[in-house]
Every structure is written in C-alpha cells, then in structure tokens.
Amino acid sequence: MTAALASARHRPALVTIAVVLIYVGGVSSTALGTLILLSRYQVESADVLPVSLLGAAVILFGLLTIAVASGVARGRRLARLLLTIYIAVQFALHIVTIVSTEAWDASAVAEMIADTFILIAVWAPPGSRYFRRIPADQDAGAATA
Numbered sequence: 001m002t003a004a005l006a007s008a009r010h011r012p013a014l015v016t017i018a019v020v021l022i023y024v025g026g027v028s029s030t031a032l033g034t035l036i037l038l039s040r041y042q043v044e045s046a047d048v049l050p051v052s053l054l055g056a057a058v059i060l061f062g063l064l065t066i067a068v069a070s071g072v073a074r075g076r077r078l079a080r081l082l083l084t085i086y087i088a089v090q091f092a093l094h095i096v097t098i099v100s101t102e103a104w105d106a107s108a109v110a111e112m113i114a115d116t117f118i119l120i121a122v123w124a125p126p127g128s129r130y131f132r133r134i135p136a137d138q139d140a141g142a143a144t145a
Contacts, residue, residue: 011075015130018121022069022083025114029062029090032097032107039103047100054096061090072122075130080122087115 037055040048065086071079094108121127 010130011073012126012130014121014124015072015127018118018127019069019073021114021118021121022065022072025111025118026062026066026069028107028111029065030059031062032104032111033058033060033062036097036101036104039101050100054093054100058090058093058097061086061093065090077131077133080131083122084119087119091115 033055035055036058037052040051040055043051065083068079068082068086072083091112094112097108098105122131
C-alpha cells in the first residue's frame with residue numbers, strides 16, 4: 001500500500017466529528033419534526049395542515065440525513081452530495097419553522113448552526129481530500145492488503 005493511498009483513505013478527525021454530528025442532527029431533526037407535528041393540536045384550525053406538513057417534512061429529511069451518514073463516513077462522494085442537498089432542504093425547513101412557529105426557534109437555530117459546521121467539515125480542504133476518487137486498481141489493492 002502506498003503512502004498516498006494510506007493518507008487518502010484515512011478519515012480526518014473533522015470528518016469524524018461531522019459524521020457524529022450528522023447522526024445527532026438527524027435524530028434531533030426527527031425529534032423536532034415529531035414535536036412540530038404534535039404541536040398541530042395547539043394551533044388554529046386553519047394552520048393544522050401546514051404545521052402537519054412541516055413536521056412531516058422535517059422528520060423525512062432528518063431520516064434521510066441519517067441514511068447518508070454511513071456513506072459520508074466511508075468517503076462516498078454521492079453521499080456527500082446527497083447530504084448537502086438534504087441539509088439545504090432542512091435549512092429551508094428550519095427557516096419556515098422559525099417564521100411560522102414560536103416554540104421551536106432555539107432548537108431550529110441550533111440545528112442550523114450544526115448543519116453549517118457539517119457542510120464546512122465535508123467541503124473544506126481537509127475533509128474534501130477524504131472524498132476524492134481513488135482509481136479502481138489502487139482500491140482493489142487496498143482491499144487485499
């Protein structure tokens with residue numbers, strides 16, 4: 001195994017922290033979405049459907065974020081792209097949550113800050129090098145070594 005291959009597959013600490021935050025953020029988004037969904041019983045009847053849809057969307061994208069976390073941990077480029085898309089959608093959902101509800105502002109802002117750190121960690125140069133493509137012959141050699 002060459003030194004370049006060994007350093008290419010070594011996961012940086014920043015990416016490891018980001019993966020942990022992805023799991024924690026996905027679980028907390030799912031919990032926040034459940035609480036938003038349950039808060040539909042406390043709003044006016046005209047707002048029940050939008051609050052229900054918002055809660056369901058936050059739950060869905062929290063679960064999708066959890067689903068791509070293992071791919072990010074293994075350095076998969078598609079997982080990083082999907083994570084970025086899911087976090088962008090979650091960012092928009094959190095803004096809608098802040099604007100439309102009063103009870104979930106602090107947790108939505110905290111999740112937005114964590115999501116921003118995750119994106120910086122996986123797209124900044126130390127983390128980005130971990131997601132670079134490895135030629136198939138070097139990857140097969142690493143699997144047998």
